[in-house]
Amino acid sequence: MGECVLVTGGAGYVGAHACKALAKAGFQPVVFDNLATGWAEAVKWGPLVQADLMDRAAIDRALADYRPVAVMHFAALSLVGESMKDPGLYWRVNVGGALNLAEACVAAGVKNFVFSSTCATYGDQDGVMLTEDTAQHPINAYGGSKLAIEHILRDYSAAHGLNHVIFRYFNVAGADPEGEIGEQHRPETHLIPLMLEAVAGTRPALTVFGTDYPTPDGTCVRDYVHVSDLAAAHVLGLRRLLAGQGNGVFCLGSGRGFSVREVIDASRAVTNREVPVVIGARRPGDAAALVSSSTLAITDLGWEPQRSTLRQMIGDAWAWAQKPGYSR
Known part of the structure; x- marks a missing residue:
C-alpha cells in the first residue's frame, strides 16, 4: 500500500472521484467525512473515518492514526442560495472546519495541503476569462468562505510551512466512466x-x-469540467507538493x-x-x-x-x- 492521503469530504461527488484517482496513482486514500451529504457507499478505495471537521480532536486522532503525507480538503457546504440566506452557517462550517484542519496539520507535522476552492471567489465578472491573477470579489458567502480559506493557507504557509496547492473550478460534471461512482447530492442542486x-x-x-x-x-x-479530469488534476497537484515544487494556485476549466x-x-x-x-x-x-x-x-x-x-x-x-x- 502506498503513502496515505487524508481526503476530507471523500464520500462526496468530487472527493470520491479523487479517492479513486489517488488509489490508481498508488496512494492510500483515507476518507474523513461526516456523511451529512456524502455516501458511505462511495467510499471504495480506503477506510472511512466518520467524523466532523468541527471536532478538532477527531482530526488529531485521524492524523495520528494514519500519518498522511498530505491532506486533500473537499469537505464544505456549497449551496449558493443557502449561503445567501444563512451566511453565518457558511463562515462557521467552511472556515471554521478548514481552520481546525490547518491547525491540526501543523501540529501533526503534515506539510502538504491540496484545497478544493472555487471560481465563485471571483464573483460576477462577465466577459472575463478567469485566470489565477484575476481579482477576486465574491458575491455570496459560499465564495467568500472559500476565499477566506485561501487566505488562511497563504498565512499558514508563511508562518508554519504548510505547503499548498489551490484549485479553483466551477461546474463539475460527468461521472466515473467505469460506472463505480457518480454524481448524486443531498439535496441535488446541480x-x-x-x-x-x-x-x-x-x-x-x-x-x-x-x-x-x-x-x-x-x-x-x-464553464464545465469533467469530474475525472478534475480528480486527475488533484493528483498532479499532490505530486507537485511531494516533489517540493512549492505552492501553487490553478484554475481548472475548459x-x-x-x-x-x-x-x-x-x-x-x-x-x-x-x-x-x-x-x-x-x-x-x-x-x-x-x-x-x-x-x-x-x-x-x-x-x-x-x-x-x-x-x-x-x-x-x-x-x-x-x-x-x-x-x-
Whole structure:
C-alpha cells in the first residue's frame, strides 16, 4: 500500500472521484467525512473515518492514526442560495472546519495541503476569462468562505510551512466512466443531474432560474469540467507538493462557457429525449457568466483533460443516471 492521503469530504461527488484517482496513482486514500451529504457507499478505495471537521480532536486522532503525507480538503457546504440566506452557517462550517484542519496539520507535522476552492471567489465578472491573477470579489458567502480559506493557507504557509496547492473550478460534471461512482447530492442542486432527472421522469421538470441575464440567450453561462479530469488534476497537484515544487494556485476549466439553454440542447442530442422545462426567477448570488482558463494547469502541472467536452460529460452522467445509485 502506498503513502496515505487524508481526503476530507471523500464520500462526496468530487472527493470520491479523487479517492479513486489517488488509489490508481498508488496512494492510500483515507476518507474523513461526516456523511451529512456524502455516501458511505462511495467510499471504495480506503477506510472511512466518520467524523466532523468541527471536532478538532477527531482530526488529531485521524492524523495520528494514519500519518498522511498530505491532506486533500473537499469537505464544505456549497449551496449558493443557502449561503445567501444563512451566511453565518457558511463562515462557521467552511472556515471554521478548514481552520481546525490547518491547525491540526501543523501540529501533526503534515506539510502538504491540496484545497478544493472555487471560481465563485471571483464573483460576477462577465466577459472575463478567469485566470489565477484575476481579482477576486465574491458575491455570496459560499465564495467568500472559500476565499477566506485561501487566505488562511497563504498565512499558514508563511508562518508554519504548510505547503499548498489551490484549485479553483466551477461546474463539475460527468461521472466515473467505469460506472463505480457518480454524481448524486443531498439535496441535488446541480444543473446536469437535475436535467437528466427531468429527462428520466424522476422529477417533473427542470427549472431554469432566470432568462434575463446579460448573456446571448439570457440564461447563465458556466464553464464545465469533467469530474475525472478534475480528480486527475488533484493528483498532479499532490505530486507537485511531494516533489517540493512549492505552492501553487490553478484554475481548472475548459476555457469555454455554455449557457443553460446550450446544456439543454446538448442533452437532447445525447439522450434523444426532450427536457421538460419551467422558467423560474433568478436565484440570489448567481453570477451571469463564469468561464475559467486552465492554461497554467496544462503548462505547469502537465494536466491533460481527456473527457471535458459537454457531450462526453452529459453522456457519462446519463449512463450513471440509468444505473442503480446510492439511494435508488
